[in-house]
Amino acid sequence: MKVIYLSSESYIDHSYTIVEELQKHVDLSVFLQAKERTEEIDSWCNKFNAEFYPRKRFRNPLSIFKEIIFLRKIRDMKPDVIWFNTMTVYQLLLVPRMFKKYLVMMHDVEEHPESRDKHGKLTVKLTLMLAKKHITTASKTQAGIFKRRFGFAPKVFQLPVINYYSGQEHDIIPATEPGRVRFFFFGSVEAYKGIELLIDAAEILEKRGLEFGLNVYGKLKYSREEIRTRILGLKNAELHDEFINYRKVRSIYSQNDILVLPYTQVTQCGPLLIGFSEGVPAICSDLPGFREYITDGEDGLLFENTAESLADKMELVIKRKVSLEKLKKGIEEIAMKSFSMENLLEEYIRNFESVL
Secondary structure, three states: OEEEEEEEHHHHHHHHHHHHHHOOOOEEEEEEEEOOOOHHHHHHHHHHOOEEEEOOOOOOOOHHHHHHHHHHHHHHOOOOEEEEOOOOHHHHHHHHHHOOOEEEEEOOOOOOOOOOOHHHHHHHHHHHHHOHHHEEEOOHHHHHHHHHHHOOOOEEOOOOOOOOHHHOOOOOOOOOOOOOOEEEEEOOEOHHHOHHHHHHHHHHHHHOOOOOEEEEEOOEOOOHHHHHHHHHOOOOEEEEOOOOOHHHHHHHHHOOOEEEEOOOOOOOOHHHHHHHHHOOOEEEEOOHHHHOOOOEOOOEEEEOOOHHHHHHHHHHHHOOOOOHHHHHHHHHHHHHHHHOHHHHHHHHHHHHHHHO
C-alpha cells in the first residue's frame, strides 16, 4: 500500500512520532510544508527522507499556482491513499477535483473559543463544506463531537505519545531550586488554556503558607501586562514569556516535577503527550479531551475546573499525599501502553485500508 503523508511545521512533533512508526509498515512518502526551511525542518526531512515543499501566504496570488504544481506532482506519484495533516485553503478547493482516495485530519472539530485566526476559521469551514466525508479526527472526543453534529462517525487517527524531543539534541537549562515540588505550565498562553485558574490556585496556596515552585513557559498571547503582573507578584513563581525553542523542551520537562494544564477547553494536548514520553505526570481540568488520556489518580490527576479544586490537588502533591513516583509508574504501565504509536498502529492501517 502506497501512502503519501503531507504535514506542516505546526505539527512537526507529533508527525515525527507517526512517520517514524508508519514507515516500518507501509510504503510511505512524506512531504513537509512550511513558509521557510529551517535547521529543524532539515533535520526532520533528512531522518525520514521527506521532501520539503515551501508554501506561500494565502493572500499571495501565486499560491494557487504553487498548489496546482504541487498536487500534480502528488498525482503523478500514483498513491493508493493521500493523508493530509490539515489542508490549506487552496488545497481544499483543488483536491476534491483531483483525487478520490484521500483523508484530511481535522484537529479541532470544536474550535477553540476566542480564536482570532481568520485563515484557520475559513479552513475549518471549507473542510466541513468540501471534504466532510474524508475527515478524520485526532481523538475519540473530537470524533464524538463530529458525530453529534453531522450524524456519522469519522475515522480516528488518535494522536500518540510524542517522542520527538527525546530524539533531539537539547540545550541544558539550569535546575530550579531543589527540595520543593516544582509545578509548571508549558505552551503558548492563550485564553482557552486557563492560566488565570492556575494563578488563582497559586495565590490560594501562598495564602495557606505552602512552599512550592511554579514555572510558566510560553509566550503570552493576550492580556499580557495583566497576566505578567499577576505571575510576577507570586513569590513562588517564575515567568518565561518567550517562544520555547524545541531544543529546550526536554530540559524544561526534566527540571520540573508536574505539569499543570488548567484548560477551559481542550481538543488534544501536545504538552500532555510530551509529558507521557518524558515520564512527567500532569494535573488537568476535568474535561472529555483530558479524560480520554488520563486515568485519574493512576497516571495523572484531574481537578474540578475551579481554582479551589486545583489548589487542593496541588496541595496533595506538595504534602506528598499523592506520590509522583506512583503517577510516573502509571504513565509507564497505562498511558504508554494505550497511546504509544506501536499500539495505535493497527487502527491507522485499518483507516488506510478502508479508503481502498
